[in-house]
Amino acid sequence: MSAQVLLVSPSFYSLFSLFSSLLAISQLLLLLPSAAHCAETLFEGGTVLSFDDVTESVKVLFNTSILVSGNQIVSIFPQSQNITLPPGTEIIPSQGKIISPGFIDTHRHLWQSAFRTLGSNTSLAEYFDRYSEFTQAQTVFTPDDVYYGQLIGIYESLNAGVTSILDHAHHTWSNATALAGLNASITSGARVWWCYAFHNLTNGYTREDQLADFEYISQYGPWRNSSTTTLGLAYDPLSLDPPSLVQTVVDVANTTIERTVANMNLVVNSPEIANSYGILNTSIPVVFSHGSYLTVQDAELLRSTNQYLSITPESEMHYGHGHASSQLIQDQAALGVDTHFTYSTDIVTQARIWLQSVRLIFYDQVRANWQIPRNNPMSVNQAFLLATRAGGLALRRPDIGVLVEGAKADLVVFDGAAPNLIGWVDPVAAVMLHSNVGNVQHVMVDGVFKKRDFNLTLGADYSEVQQQFLQSARRIQGIWEATPLPDLEGDYPFSSGVLYGQAVTADVIRGNGTGY
Template identity: 25%
Template sequence: MKTLLTGGTVVSMDPAVGDLERGDVLIEDGVIVEVAERIDARDAEVIDEVIDATDRIVMPGFVDNHRHSWQTAFRGVGADWTFPEWALAMHRTVKPHYRPEDVYAGTLLGRLEALHSGVTTMLDWYHVAQTHAHEDAAVAALRDAPGRSIFCLGAGWGTADSVDADIRRVRSELPGDGLVTMAFGLRGPDDTGMDTVARELKLADELGLRTSLHVDPGGTSPTVADLREHGLLRETTTFVHANGISDEELRMLADVGASLSVSPDVELKMGFGSPVTGRALAAGVRPTLSVDDVPSAGGDMFSTMRTAFAVQRGLDGGLRSRDLLEFTTIDAARSCGLGARTGSVTPGKDADLILLRTDDLTVFPVTDPAGSIVSAGHPGLVDTVLVAGQVVKRDGVLVGVDLPALRARLLASRDRIAAAAGIPLDGTWHPRPESK
């Protein structure tokens, strides 16, 4: 199967390829085989499909390395919440009422939303742990969405032995390098103690799993320093948030090559403190960006980039628009262990690509593609999405998706959970954590 994208503005995110004001991309069997100003397609019988990319930017799809898609049914309800209010609402109030079918509906709609807005690769940080059936429902939803997904299983229930068995069980179902793979969501030393972290990291190493760890947003925990003291810092771990960690601890992450995921909208709104984007760069860590959760923030990477960009520019005048594109493509792909497969328009990589409209009135005329994407981009520009060379969104519409049925399913899930939890859906729900 050969597909030719022709006549687009190529923003490759690969210095060796560069950017092309007018370029073509040839895909064969899901892999990019050539990128050039013009690719001779006169032998038309060998090209199965030609996609006209005129008035389009052709670039790698976005990579979101930290999102909790099980919460999709409660989109927007936490716009005014602090972190303690979110924790009370989502984990203590609604999560106990989630059934496997609710996890499936939220995960599927959340993953499709991400695809719709140009996120070709997404790490789904699963922490609605209750039963094996809940986990299996999340995996099934990711498989039913035609994106590249990483199921990051957070070990949040059961004994140490049962966690071990559970991780092994899911790993046996996701063993290879297909579109849905697996990562291990660590609980961390604050929740479980250093011995448990060591045991979980040993298991991750044995199974060949990358790990992800939320770091205390308040900065009161010496997580990074403690991990280093115990020899537990890994290149294969992505640290999430980490707003309060010291510059010295950021340098510790740089020393081992660990990754850092910044969720600027959630962190600023929920009271985590300033995102560490600039401090991370100064310490030698390439930050990445993530949405986190949609009850509190928008689900697209355009708004995420814009927040991170504006905040850091306001703090120190640093960053350029190209930096933000790198954070959300090639840098994030590397953080997921997928830098050799995706994250740039590079011959030999899988064709995970998006085509953004440049004739839309909200961005026209596009003089500086990178600047336009970061300063004014939005999901409405996402015209076409390809994952491993397969077109999953065409002419602004997801391919083969029955959205009316899925919308009805998600609404029914939301209404049932809300009724069971005794919470209103009229915009007045505001959880009140007990004061210490």
């Protein structure tokens, strides 16, 4: 990766970027959360789901306190231990609570919030024609639409205890829509890896425009002043673009900034192809989403280069592309959500679905030999690690996804006395199999409360965000509802010689039923 890409910055672009930056600053001042770093916070006497570096396993600490200073966990100690707290330390009583690391979502498209419930029964083929970045969204979505959709998508995650998100940001249809999504990520205060998507568009925003915009943002963008937002890139057409163009994008990733993460769709990009361009053996973490067509060679490359797969369980079931062999590479995998407008957003749900899926797969292998399984193939602890620590490792951030001294203060407090949790013995099982979003009492990101006493702490302007988002969503939903469904007949355009087919349609009513 030796070629250099010159920064293209015409005068019009510079003026436009200056205007966009001023607009972004006004939005940030309007919507910045009112919460600030507390000097010190003590979560007193809870059950802490920590991590043992020696055994590389979950370490449950009962009656334990966590002291946060600034944005870091500085001490974890038994409640019975008498220590002198710094003056002004805020004490959060945590007896009966379960304190978990913040959950990590390693694959998401945050801008799509306005589509919520429109695609509940959509197929993957319909998604590409109706809801993806290649649709009329390129011209319908304004920068404000992107901004408020992105912000609401992140708030939904924070409410569920998801503190870190890798955003495959394919709302990059213009300089303005790209900047809007980035600014929303910064405003939210969540830990976001905002990955600028390079793609072939039909609205006249060329790949050269995208490269220039990305380089400009990488040097001057507002993410540089954020402690929680990191710039990255997303690139799907690795196997479809001319090699010279792919190399250009790769070189930009490798030379532009020091804090990059790359996100790629494994359905069209294999680790073998990525490796042929020298992407994998670098300091850049590369996260592949959807291991539907993962090969043995791909798995070996992920392990040898320490790169990760993002498994999106509910998405891969909903859309039908499946996860035929992802269960075999869980030592190099984490969890993601994908298109949150169609299903769950919380990572606990994704971990629960994946846990039971893996159990069934491995059970079936035994039953296929007419044997009865004597053991359970996957534990709740393994699912918990996928939802937390594995995400941090995928992003090369061992200081998130764990509650240990020196880690970032990203944590979630569950109300252990809720009717669905009370009486728990194993706190990991309580979270993984019995909790719901309503049990999330506190959420802290980078030492700042983002949810407190079951309420998001986003400042008085949250009502304004709600109002602006609803106006945006209703306009967009009206346009999509008036748009005819795509005609999915004949050849599938993305694969030569492949035809569309009809799946059996379920009907739970006898006789003629109720229709779809």
